[in-house]
Amino acid sequence: MADMLLEARAVAKHFGGVKALRDVSLGIQRGEIYGLIGPNGAGKTTFFNCMTGLYIPDGGGFTFDGAPLLADAPHQAAERGIARTFQNIRLFGNMTALENVMVGRHVRTKAGVFGAMLQNAATRDEEAAIRQKAIDLLHYVRIEDRADDLAKNLSYGDQRRLEIARALATEPKLLCLDEPAAGMNATETEELRDLIDGIRRDGTTILLIEHDVKLVMGLCDRVAVLDYGALVIEDVPAVVQKDQRVIEAYLGA
Amino acid sequence: MSKWLNPRSAFGIALIAAALIALPFVAAMGGQAWVRILNFAILYVFLALGLNIVVGFAGLLDLGYIAFYAVGAYTYALLASPHFGLHWPFWTILPIGAVIACFFGVLLGSPTLKLRGDYLAIVTLGFGEIVRIFMNNLNAPVNITNGPQGITLIDPVAIGGFKFSGTTQILGYSLSGPQKYYFLLVALAILVIIINLRLQNSRIGRAWQAIREDEIAAKAVGINTRNLKLLAFAMGASFGGVAGGVFSAMQGFVSPESFSLIESIMILAMVVLGGMGHIPGVILGAVLLSILPEVLRYGVGPLQMAVFGKMLIDPESLRMLIFGLALVLVMRFKPAGLWPSPERKRELQGDA
Numbered sequence: 259m260a261d262m263l264l265e266a267r268a269v270a271k272h273f274g275g276v277k278a279l280r281d282v283s284l285g286i287q288r289g290e291i292y293g294l295i296g297p298n299g300a301g302k303t304t305f306f307n308c309m310t311g312l313y314i315p316d317g318g319g320f321t322f323d324g325a326p327l328l329a330d331a332p333h334q335a336a337e338r339g340i341a342r343t344f345q346n347i348r349l350f351g352n353m354t355a356l357e358n359v360m361v362g363r364h365v366r367t368k369a370g371v372f373g374a375m376l377q378n379a380a381t382r383d384e385e386a387a388i389r390q391k392a393i394d395l396l397h398y399v400r401i402e403d404r405a406d407d408l409a410k411n412l413s414y415g416d417q418r419r420l421e422i423a424r425a426l427a428t429e430p431k432l433l434c435l436d437e438p439a440a441g442m443n444a445t446e447t448e449e450l451r452d453l454i455d456g457i458r459r460d461g462t463t464i465l466l467i468e469h470d471v472k473l474v475m476g477l478c479d480r481v482a483v484l485d486y487g488a489l490v491i492e493d494v495p496a497v498v499q500k501d502q503r504v505i506e507a508y509l510g511a
Numbered sequence: 512m513s514k515w516l517n518p519r520s521a522f523g524i525a526l527i528a529a530a531l532i533a534l535p536f537v538a539a540m541g542g543q544a545w546v547r548i549l550n551f552a553i554l555y556v557f558l559a560l561g562l563n564i565v566v567g568f569a570g571l572l573d574l575g576y577i578a579f580y581a582v583g584a585y586t587y588a589l590l591a592s593p594h595f596g597l598h599w600p601f602w603t604i605l606p607i608g609a610v611i612a613c614f615f616g617v618l619l620g621s622p623t624l625k626l627r628g629d630y631l632a633i634v635t636l637g638f639g640e641i642v643r644i645f646m647n648n649l650n651a652p653v654n655i656t657n658g659p660q661g662i663t664l665i666d667p668v669a670i671g672g673f674k675f676s677g678t679t680q681i682l683g684y685s686l687s688g689p690q691k692y693y694f695l696l697v698a699l700a701i702l703v704i705i706i707n708l709r710l711q712n713s714r715i716g717r718a719w720q721a722i723r724e725d726e727i728a729a730k731a732v733g734i735n736t737r738n739l740k741l742l743a744f745a746m747g748a749s750f751g752g753v754a755g756g757v758f759s760a761m762q763g764f765v766s767p768e769s770f771s772l773i774e775s776i777m778i779l780a781m782v783v784l785g786g787m788g789h790i791p792g793v794i795l796g797a798v799l800l801s802i803l804p805e806v807l808r809y810g811v812g813p814l815q816m817a818v819f820g821k822m823l824i825d826p827e828s829l830r831m832l833i834f835g836l837a838l839v840l841v842m843r844f845k846p847a848g849l850w851p852s853p854e855r856k857r858e859l860q861g862d863a
Contacts, residue, residue, distance in 0.1 A: 336732055344728070350720065350725055352724060361717050364721075370715065374713030
């Protein structure tokens with residue numbers, strides 16, 4: 259087996275009588291772009307939320323980077339190296355773009371209350387490093403000229419980019435993008451595609467949830483399809499595209 | 512941040528410093544009562560900035576803040592009065608008061624971590640009342656707080672042989688007790704302002720702001736929201752504890768009635784009215800809300816006598832009436848507060 263970064267073992271989650279996830283098992287290899295697709299309500303975001311600790315799975319579990327992931331500990335998931343963006347963008351709206359990315363550095367820095375109060379050399383150096391890194395990341399996603407604007411005043415596409423920059427600030431091993439192309443036009447999607455490809459080339463594994471099948475098939479190394487909370491298939495795009503069950507799931511039997 | 516100051520802001524600071532030094536002497540011309548009013552204004556600045564950490568920075572609505580003030584005040588009162596026969600020096604009690612208040616802050620914070628907004632407000636309100644009722648009733652079976660009578664003859668602040676009560680002669684000037692406390696309070700207030708400013712522009716301050724903005728997103732970027740909320744409660748409570756200790760020493764007397772719900776609401780009103788999360792705004796709010804009622808108290812009576820020749824309306828009730836009206840008007844026309852931070856102003860103007 260290849261070098262697995264993340265393994266899901268029989269993850270199950272139900273809300274009341276609705277089985278949102280039925281024993282989903284899959285594996286993401288280090289360095290790949292892994293696509294997770296499926297019709298609306300198939301359980302993609304639920305899977306995401308279980309993985310990043312926002313939901314506690316009712317069964318199964320995750321192994322990340324060689325050790326199990328704790329359920330119900332979102333901040334620890336980030337510490338371990340899982341960063342995410344949200345389907346409905348969740349930025350800190352009344353903070354500037356730069357501050358948003360600076361918050362992303364929180365988990366990789368350590369100045370405490372006393373450091374802040376005393377403003378000793380170590381704290382000041384760390385603060386300068388946080389700022390510099392944040393500026394670099396804004397350049398990386400190419401919204402550096404919006405650094406001092408409030409996040410909520412950014413255009414939709416820039417907000418998506420900012421969310422990615424904030425996630426990258428946590429130095430993730432696995433970057434999870436929840437429908438990053440939603441609501442984007444063709445040009446913006448193309449730019450996003452280049453950005454995602456660039457992030458992977460710079461060494462971050464990517465899990466991509468997406469509705470835009472064309473984007474997923476063009477970009478991903480492997481794709482998993484969920485339908486009614488169950489895994490239909492996990493394979494390379496060429497195989498997935500031709501699979502009868504996938505076609506049925508999308509077009510209806 | 513702290514590069515060399517440019518001449519203009521240096522001049523501004525010099526001007527403020529001169530005003531702060533002159534203020535107690537100017538106030539004394541109207542009588543020592545005005546110096547005391549001034550002292551309370553600064554004490555409220557201190558309290559409001561403490562609460563600002565909880566409400567303004569971390570966005571946790573706390574209606575029981577006065578409880579920490581009470582804890583600090585009683586800690587001081589018990590350790591420096593004839594009640595238990597203890598007379599510890601103030602510089603040991605003040606930190607003890609801060610630590611005990613901090614402990615109570617965590618005690619209040621830990622069960623309320625999952626609550627937000629109105630629900631949190633109700634729990635904190637209850638907490639504030641519980642503390643006050645405890646103070647009121649802890650005189651039996653063992654007399655700890657002396658119940659509703661309160662504790663009297665509390666030691667004034669003294670550093671070495673220098674007492675802060677009574678009048679002393681310094682360099683040919685005579686300084687009254689309240690005037691000396693004034694300078695102690697100003698020093699403490701400057702300290703709390705610096706701490707507030709530094710916290711705001713720090714990793715911790717940003718994390719608090721992130722929690723205020725979107726708790727789930729904050730968790731997703733790895734912020735331990737539980738610890739940071741507790742930290743906000745603990746820090747706010749410590750400041751309340753210190754303020755309580757100074758209050759105790761300054762008054763020489765504490766009783767439960769000083770720590771009623773209306774006090775919590777007043778301090779919260781100072782923070783909100785001034786401009787939540789914006790330090791200059793909070794200072795302005797605290798000064799206005801503590802001095803304005805006194806001005807009305809002293810102004811309304813004589814004014815009525817002069818205009819109508821008799822008292823038509825009891826000054827006390829008129830004071831609350833005008834005060835309430837002022838609050839309503841400010842919230843109607845300046846919902847972000849009198850002096851909001853630039854961001855908050857934009858937020859409420861809804862330009863998104």
